[in-house]
Amino acid sequence: MVDVNALAFLICITMENVSSRVASLAISQTLAMSQKSRDLQAQGYDVINLSVGEPDFNTPQHIKDAAIKAIKENYSHYTPVPGYPELLNAICNKLKRDNNLEYSKDQIIVSSGAKHSLANVILSLVNKGDEVIVPAPYWVSYVEMVKLAEGENVVIQTSIENNFKITPEQLKNAITPKTKVLFLCSPSNPTGSLYSKEELKAIAEVVANADHDIYIISDEIYEHINFVGSHESIAQFDFIRDKVIIVNGVSKGYAMTGWRIGFIAAPKWIAKACNKIQGQTTSGASSISQMASIAAFNSDTACIKEMVTAFKRRRDMVFELMKEIDGLKINMPEGAFYLFPEAKSYFGKSNGEYTINSAKDLSMYILEKAHVATVPGCAFGSPDYIRLSYATSDEKLKEAIARMKDVLDKLN
DSSP, X not given: OOOHHHHHHHHHHHHHTSOHHHHTOOOOHHHHHXXXXXXXXXXXXXXXXXXXXXXXXXXXXHHHHHHHHHHHTTOOSOOOTTOOHHHHHXXXXXXXXXXXXXXXXXXXXXXXXXHHHHHHHHHHHOOTTOEEEEEESOOTHHHHHHHHTTOEEEEEEOOGGGTTOOOHHHHHHHOOTTEEEEEEESSOTTTOOOOOHHHXXXXXXXXHTSSSOOEEEEEOTTTTOBSSSSOOOGGGOTTTGGGEEEEEESTTTTTXXXXXXXXXXXXXXXXXXXXXXXXXXXXXXXXXXXXXXXXXXXXXXXXXXXXXXXXXXXXXXXHHHHTTOTTOBOOOOOBTTEEOOBOGGGTTOBOSSOBOOSHHHHHHHIXXXXXXXXXXXXXXXXXXXEEEEOOSOHHHHHHHXXXXXXXXXXXX
């Protein structure tokens, strides 16, 4: 029999001895909600998971075939830290073809996912006390990575009224002598918003006119999931190019989340710094995944277009269905596969058993009563909202929203 008191004591001792950097980190709410969904499913409940941030499509066959070929050809040894030269070439070609951007191989570093790429860049640029400007809502890991680097997060709040985008004035007011980095994510997780070319240029001008060097980390992982036109990168402006680090990968556009391949395109000195960090931590990314990614970047975008067409149809459907829920305030996302409704009208309401005091309470209520998993906005720095992913089938989306409407209508 397990001695519960002894076990609790050991856990307490273990936690007391972790480093302060680990103790300061928050647990990922997106991963936590996914785990709670799995727990309920294991108990036999029919849970519809709208908390996940990945396409529900399979990796295209020609990419899988390239991986199988690589296995058969014994690509089973350590890889170069920055990535296979063939993959670096493929990325340079992709940047030229898709974005009209010229990069050389020594400006590209391939890592084990875009999250890994982001962490490398933050650790390469941010010193203790440096300030990093983070527009909210933000992807959950941005602020935690800054904490790991002992930087200071400076959060700029946006709202649904301005489609969750910062203005040049907000940015200008947030800059101090300690500002080192600005995060941008377009198309955005968690809102699906994206910046136009004109909006990006205005932001670039603020950064370029600052009294000191400020670097822009441009998270473009949702580049291909765009419903309103061609993707715009802030790196397109020559006057700011040497201050921009593009972060991208294969996970969203090619439905390759589990393959774990991301990359940066950056000034050479930043790429060199990231290469140095990666050489002392993870080394090169998976050989098989890299060979698959070469096939992805070198192929046409027909497989992407099919997926994006499905996401746009789902977006339109979900938007119309969500409008039937009176307490949620929504806007039309322009990319990615998320809806980020404002939910504060439910705060203070109750069904007689549950009282809703926050978006976290609301997400838990929806999970336990409707068996639909969402993510509370506090995970993204915007506590009045919840995030829904529509990266699942039309049938599940219709059922999920019907369940949500039923339980939310019971709150008064």
